[in-house]
Amino acid sequence: MTTTATSTSTSTATATATATRRPRDLLRPALRLDAVVTGANGAAYLAAAPLLTGLLGIPPGVLRGLGGFLLVFAAGVALVGARRPVPLGAVEAVVGANVLWVAGSVAAVATDRFDLTAAGTAWALLQAAVVAGFAALQLTALRTR
Template sequence: MVTTTAPAVTTTDAKLLRFALRLDAIGTGANGLLYLGAAAVFGGMFGLPAALLYPIGVFLSAFGAALLVLGARPVISKAAVGVVMAVNVLWVLASVEALIAGWFPLTALGTALVIAQAAAVAGFTALQYAGLRRA
């Protein structure tokens, strides 16, 4: 029987990747906790339904925690980072689609929030990609 393992990145060659994962974890987790704690207030401020912000808050909090765990591992799976980057790209695409299609009656502040989050997530993804390339 032949066993194979996914390519991985060790501790010594992953400084930028670890930084990118931690930065993403902090931003994502903090955002998720804010949504959970203030969904009703944010819903009115941004024009987003609180019923949407609660599950998004749960997802973002869990995703942020998973990113912290991934970034702290002695060996980082390139496949796992690929999944993280794919989720991030989907977030950016969904954000753009939400703006273009007018899924929600966003306020000006809500529109700015969606754009800022998409830009931040795109930046996290670019850093993760650069970290993978260096590793």
């Protein structure tokens, strides 16, 4: 009976410790996820710009430029997430850049900056929502440090 009580107590203590550490532990995975998704998006823009132009309504040169930028940004985010300890000032810069991307995406839709198709409009807004989610997750994890 004592073993069961001790085991249960230890399990509860471990679960509580894990739960209280969780937001802090999300910072590195949030940065990694951001880097992977951003890098995949950038690679797609570079590799498939002529195909995506018709689908999204964004000129191929713009897509290639965005693709190159996103690949560089993704590499930077991956480097920030790989550092030990994670440099908090660099995370703040990543969050700021993500917020700017969200604002730019919404502004591109709102101002008819490009001749976006319906799919292009939906993609820009979906992308803005995903990047806003990354920023919120990163900011939440940053505030718990």
